[in-house]
Amino acid sequence: xxxxxxxxxxxxxxxxxxxxxxxxxxxxxxxxxxxxxxxxxxxxxxxxxxxxxxxxxxxxxxxxxxxxxxxxxxxxxxxxxxxxxxxxxxxxxxxxxxxxxxxxxxxxxxxxxxxxxxxxxxxxxxxxxxxxxxxxxxxxxxxxxxxxxxxxxxxxxxxxxxxxxxxxxxxxxxxxxxxxxxxxxxxxxxxxxxxxxxxxxxxxxxxxxxxxxxxxxxxxxxxxxxxxxxxxxxxxxxxxxxxxxxxxxxxxxxxxxxxxxxxxxxxxxxxxxxxxxxxxxxxxxxxxxxxxxxxxxxxxxxxxxxxxxxxxxxxxxxxxxxxxxxx
Amino acid sequence: xxxxxxxxxxxxxxxxxxxxxxxxxxxxxxxxxxxxxxxxxxxxxxxxxxxxxxxxxxxxxxxxxxxxxxxxxxxxxxxxxxxxxxxxxxxxxxxxxxxxxxxxxxxxxxxxxxxxxxxxxxxxxxxxxxxxxxxxxxxxxxxxxxxxxxxxxxxxxxxxxxxxxxxxxxxxxxxxxxxxxxxxxxxxxxxxxxxxxxxxxxxxxxxxxxxxxxxxxxxxxxxxxxxxxxxxxxxxxxxxxxxxxxxxxxxxxxxxxxxxxxxxxxxxxxxxxxxxxxxxxxxxxxxxxxxxxxxxxxxxxxxxxxxxxxxxxxxxxxxxxxxxxxx
DNA sequence: AAAATAATTGCAAGCGTTATCAAAAAAAGG
DNA sequence: CCTTTTTTTGATAACGCTTGCAATTATTTT
Numbered sequence: 025x026x027x028x029x030x031x032x033x034x035x036x037x038x039x040x041x042x043x044x045x046x047x048x049x050x051x052x053x054x055x056x057x058x059x060x061x062x063x064x065x066x067x068x069x070x071x072x073x074x075x076x077x078x079x080x081x082x083x084x085x086x087x088x089x090x091x092x093x094x095x096x097x098x099x100x101x102x103x104x105x106x107x108x109x110x111x112x113x114x115x116x117x118x119x120x121x122x123x124x125x126x127x128x129x130x131x132x133x134x135x136x137x138x139x140x141x142x143x144x145x146x147x148x149x150x151x152x153x154x155x156x157x158x159x160x161x162x163x164x165x166x167x168x169x170x171x172x173x174x175x176x177x178x179x180x181x182x183x184x185x186x187x188x189x190x191x192x193x194x195x196x197x198x199x200x201x202x203x204x205x206x207x208x209x210x211x212x213x214x215x216x217x218x219x220x221x222x223x224x225x226x227x228x229x230x231x232x233x234x235x236x237x238x239x240x241x242x243x244x245x246x247x248x249x250x251x252x253x254x255x256x257x258x259x260x261x262x263x264x265x266x267x268x269x270x271x272x273x274x275x276x277x278x279x280x281x282x283x284x285x286x287x288x289x290x291x292x293x294x295x296x297x298x299x300x301x302x303x304x305x306x307x308x309x310x311x312x313x314x315x316x317x318x319x320x321x322x323x324x325x326x327x328x329x330x331x332x333x334x335x336x337x338x339x340x341x342x343x344x345x346x347x348x349x350x351x
Numbered sequence: 352x353x354x355x356x357x358x359x360x361x362x363x364x365x366x367x368x369x370x371x372x373x374x375x376x377x378x379x380x381x382x383x384x385x386x387x388x389x390x391x392x393x394x395x396x397x398x399x400x401x402x403x404x405x406x407x408x409x410x411x412x413x414x415x416x417x418x419x420x421x422x423x424x425x426x427x428x429x430x431x432x433x434x435x436x437x438x439x440x441x442x443x444x445x446x447x448x449x450x451x452x453x454x455x456x457x458x459x460x461x462x463x464x465x466x467x468x469x470x471x472x473x474x475x476x477x478x479x480x481x482x483x484x485x486x487x488x489x490x491x492x493x494x495x496x497x498x499x500x501x502x503x504x505x506x507x508x509x510x511x512x513x514x515x516x517x518x519x520x521x522x523x524x525x526x527x528x529x530x531x532x533x534x535x536x537x538x539x540x541x542x543x544x545x546x547x548x549x550x551x552x553x554x555x556x557x558x559x560x561x562x563x564x565x566x567x568x569x570x571x572x573x574x575x576x577x578x579x580x581x582x583x584x585x586x587x588x589x590x591x592x593x594x595x596x597x598x599x600x601x602x603x604x605x606x607x608x609x610x611x612x613x614x615x616x617x618x619x620x621x622x623x624x625x626x627x628x629x630x631x632x633x634x635x636x637x638x639x640x641x642x643x644x645x646x647x648x649x650x651x652x653x654x655x656x657x658x659x660x661x662x663x664x665x666x667x668x669x670x671x672x673x674x675x676x677x678x
Numbered sequence: 679a680a681a682a683t684a685a686t687t688g689c690a691a692g693c694g695t696t697a698t699c700a701a702a703a704a705a706a707g708g
Numbered sequence: 709c710c711t712t713t714t715t716t717t718g719a720t721a722a723c724g725c726t727t728g729c730a731a732t733t734a735t736t737t738t
Contacts, residue, residue: 028724039688044726054686074460075405076724079693084402104448116457119446121431130443133401240566240599272567355694366718371696381716403694406723 027070036064047072078135085115087321088131089140090124098264098310099142101293102160105314106140113322131155138321141170143208156324160317162207162334171324172334173317175308177208180339181215182222184260184288184306187341189223192350193258193286195230196220199245199270200262200290202233209237212262212290230256234266242269250277257350258286264293271300271346282348292342302344308337354397363391374399405462412442414648415458416467417451423564425591425637426469428620429487432641433467440649458482465648468497470535483651487644489534489661498651499661500644502635504535507666508542509549511587511615511633514668516550519677520585520613522557523547526572526597527589527617529560536564539589539617557583561593569596577604584677585613591620598627598673609675619669629671635664 029047033040038057045053046061053061064070078084087110091103103119110117118134120127124141131139136155143161159170188196198216201209213231220226232248234241242261246269249256261267267289271281279285281301289296292307316337323329356374360367365384372380373388380388405411414437418430430446437444445461447454451468458466463482470488486497515523525543528536540558547553559575561568569588573596576583588594594616598608606612608628616623619634643664650656 026724030724040725041689041727042687044724045687048726052686057686071459073406073724074462075402075411076693077726078402079400079406079695079724080726082693107448111453116460118461119448121434121446126438132398133443135401240570243567353694357694367694368696368719369717371694372717375696379716384716400694403723404696406694406725407696409723 026073027068028073029070032061032065032068032070035068036061082135084135084137086134086136087115087117087138087140087325088127088134088136089117089119090127091119091121091142092123092127093121097295098291098293101295101310102314105311106317109311109314109318113318115318115322138325140317140321143172156321158317158321158324160313170332171320171329172332173313173320174334174336175313175339176336177211177339178215178218179336180290180306180308181212181260182219183339183341184290185216185219185223187304187306187343187347188258188260188286188288189225191258191286191347194225194228194350195254195256196225196228196258196260197230197232197249197252197256198260198262199232199234199242199249199266200260201235201237201241202231203235209262216260234262237263237265239265239269239272242266243273244269246270246273246277250279256285258288258347261287261289264289264291264295267303267305268299271303275300282346286347286350288347292340296342297344301346304342304344304347306339306341308339309342313337353400354395355400356397359388359392359395359397362395363388411462411464413461413463414442414444414465414467414652415454415461415463416444416446417454417458418446418448418469419450419454420448423590423592424622425618425620428622428637429641432637433644436638436641436645440645442645442649465652467644467648470499483648485644485648485651487640497659498647498656499659500640500647501661501663502640502666503663504538504666505542505545506663507617507633507635508539508587509546510666510668511617512543512546512550514631514633514670514674515585515587515613515615516552518585518613518674521552521555521677522581522583523552523555523585523587524557524559524576524579524583525587525589526559526561526569526576526593527587528562528564528568529558530562536589543587561589564590564592566592566596566599569593570600571596573597573600573604583612585615585674588614588616591616591618591622594630594632595626598630602627609673613674613677615674619667623669624671628673631669631671631674633666633668635666636669640664 029043030040033043036043038061042053042057043061046058047065089106107117120130122130138156141157141159143159143163157170159172161174162172185196198213200212202213217229220229230252232245234245242265249259259270261270267287270287274281274285281287289303289305290307292305293310296303296305356370357367360370363370365388369380369384370388373385374392416430416433434444447457449457465483468484468486470486484497486499488501489499512523525540527539529540544556547556557579559572561572569592576586586597588597594614597614601608601612608614616630616632617634619632619636623630623632
């Protein structure tokens with residue numbers, strides 16, 4: 025039937041406690057035996073019994089990810105990247121698409137060692153009874169009740185403006201969600217203004233409210249952009265989807281990208297590369313974000329730091345084919 | 352610390368094996384003691400230790416759901432509905448967004464009792480070593496290697512045509528993905544043709560290829576629809592997203608729904624109700640789909656049927672405000 | 679080469695449950 | 709009132725694993 029530690033022990037000709045230690049890479053067992061055990065284990069197709077492990081060690085090496093809503097593709101991509109990042113570790117991840125409350129119940133049932141949450145999800149703080157949590161994104165400006173990972177949004181937008189400015193653009197419009205209380209969206213526009221000032225083109229500041237973050241929101245924002253005077257030569261799209269909509273709308277009007285219009289998108293996900301026009305974008309690459317989140321939660325579990333902190337990751341500019349010199 | 356069965360035993364003044372039986376509602380313990388034990392357990396806030404339970408009973412009461420890609424909202428809604436449906440049962444669900452191969456690994460690690468998969472995911476058949484699987488949707492026409500749940504698509508489309516036909520529509524256009532090998536999409540158009548024939552309006556058969564299943568695909572199909580002669584009075588949208596795009600495009604052209612154009616959408620998800628125009632739709636309601644999937648996998652686990660079968664669920668027509676009599 | 683020290687290995691005690699079966703208590707029968 | 713039968717309870721052995729600690733073996737020291 026199922027291969028246990030004892031079966032491995034028998035074949036490897038050592039005691040089963042040695043097998044256990046070998047499998048856990050304990051320094052108390054000789055390298056040679058460790059190798060032998062590992063080889064036998066593999067041959068027999070040994071798989072550790074999680075329940076037994078958990079029962080004695082009180083740890084599960086399982087981390088729960090609360091993902092209450094099927095949201096924008098950026099988050100979806102982040103989730104898959106996080107899931108991937110765990111493959112390099114002894115931990116596994118389970119996902120709950122329930123409300124935070126029921127997710128917490130499930131996670132307690134599984135006795136997960138740690139939890140990853142997104143700012144969007146509004147966690148029931150009380151129910152965490154000393155189980156480590158890492159949060160992605162901030163709830164409100166300045167609020168850091170948990171260890172929090174976030175991108176340096178200000179820097180990201182500055183990177184976008186800088187890039188366009190170097191290419192000779194002055195009339196750079198920011199197309200994003202403006203009329204909102206979402207701190208992230210607010211920070212992005214404000215950063216845009218700041219950056220325009222920094223490069224002394226604040227007289228060209230020009231913002232278009234997309235009213236949302238989706239494809240159609242970008243698509244419909246193009247009308248407004250093209251009606252302005254002077255017509256901008258470059259656009260900063262506030263999200264992956266917004267930029268996608270903008271590109272399509274421009275193409276339909278036969279305005280060529282990047283010859284007649286440059287566009288830089290916020291968000292840095294692999295999908296940017298495979299868009300109709302490979303997109304120049306700014307943001308923390310989603311795989312880095314994922315790696316950081318994963319290593320943070322593991323550190324937290326293994327070192328049990330207590331404080332809430334915030335870590336702002338440095339974004340990068342990825343230049344592709346949607347931007348060019350302004351002639 | 353954590354309250355165990357032994358703590359309960361001590362307080363209730365019985366042996367801990369009696370407590371175990373009482374908690375599992377065994378007929379071998381007296382009603383009176385059962386009540387007493389349950390009361391004490393509650394008072395002490397006893398929570399059963401899943402790991403210990405698993406270790407001895409060999410069952411985890413956990414079911415894995417393979418969801419490799421973040422796909423159309425219909426699937427996302429189905430996933431959350433399935434997750435909800437499990438709440439009525441002793442089982443819990445874990446989700447893997449990995450490739451089917453790695454998902455299987457994770458599931459093996461957790462020793463899930465069963466697996467739910469979507470036809471889209473192309474499972475590695477070999478790796479299932481007698482763990483029950485339920486599949487949603489069919490891979491290819493007629494292929495049922497697993498117990499499979501699916502909607503009766505033919506019936507659904509017929510329902511749509513019937514509804515429109517009763518309202519006096521003849522020029523009913525089907526807007527969906529036509530140029531594809533996806534058996535589901537093919538079945539839908541063919542069902543459309545069949546239904547049109549059934550109601551003797553096959554001379555009005557009119558299909559528009561959306562080239563995809565997304566919002567923008569629907570949006571752009573409207574041009575083609577409006578260029579035809581005669582202009583149809585009703586549209587069957589091939590998916591939730593397609594229909595959404597169609598509605599928006601019609602509204603932009605100030606063609607009022609349902610006065611000037613009726614539209615029935617394929618897919619029956621709650622979001623249909625909250626669209627810009629509450630949408631008349633056909634399909635198996637997702638919550639029913641979810642319930643059926645959940646009860647099937649549980650039956651399979653508990654009764655261990657061996658055969659592959661396919662269960663076609665009966666779709667329903669949900670009439671809302673996107674359809675009206677043709678005048 | 680013997681003694682001391684260090685590096686490995688093995689033993690055995692749990693972890694919190696369930697499940698089997700023997701023991702005890704209660705009920706029934708003679 | 710003592711057997712016999714039935715109902716109820718309680719020991720106890722797994723389940724597969726980790727983990728101190730004791731036992732063994734290998735390596736230094738003297």
